[in-house]
Amino acid sequence: MFFGCTNLEYLDVSNWNTARVIHTGTMLEYTSSLHIVNLGKAWFRSPEMRLPYAAPNFNADSLWQLQNVPNPKTMSWQELANSADTDFQPGIYKRVQA
Numbered sequence: 247m248f249f250g251c252t253n254l255e256y257l258d259v260s261n262w263n264t265a266r267v268i269h270t271g272t273m274l275e276y277t278s279s280l281h282i283v284n285l286g287k288a289w290f291r292s293p294e295m296r297l298p299y300a301a302p303n304f305n306a307d308s309l310w311q312l313q314n315v316p317n318p319k320t321m322s323w324q325e326l327a328n329s330a331d332t333d334f335q336p337g338i339y340k341r342v343q344a
Contacts, residue, residue, distance in 0.1 A: 250276045260286035260336065267292040270300040277302050281341040283310075290330035298324060302341070309343040 248254060249272045257280060265288065274280070280302045290296055298306035306324040312335055320342055326334065 247273045248277055248280075249273065251280075252276055252278055255279050256282045256284075258284040259289055260284040262286060263288035264290070264292040264295045267294050270294050270297070273300065274302045275299075275304050282338060283341075284338045285326075285336055287334070287336045289336075290327050290334065296327035296330060300327070308341055310339040311342050313338045313340050 248257070254277050263286075283302070294300065298304075301308065301323040306327075307322050309320050309322055310326060311318045311320045314337065315335075321329070326339070
């Protein structure tokens with residue numbers, strides 16, 4: 247869907263519900279400029295969205311930080327995905343390390 251959007255810097259998927267997603271494939275591959283993502287509660291609803299290759303630029307180890315909260319925690323994209331059923335916080339996440 248966003249494959250090859252190398253100039254994409256901000257993505258708002260806060261209203262997306264991925265519950266029925268069965269294949270992400272290369273949805274966020276080659277999005278090297280993507281550094282701010284607004285994630286909603288339902289972004290990681292599908293198990294497919296939690297797989298490492300579903301991460302922006304295929305980098306599940308990239309570090310992200312929730313914005314506009316006191317003492318924000320830095321987490322890898324994979325840790326964000328894994329927190330979907332526990333303590334995931336929707337909001338604007340900024341990539342702090344590629």
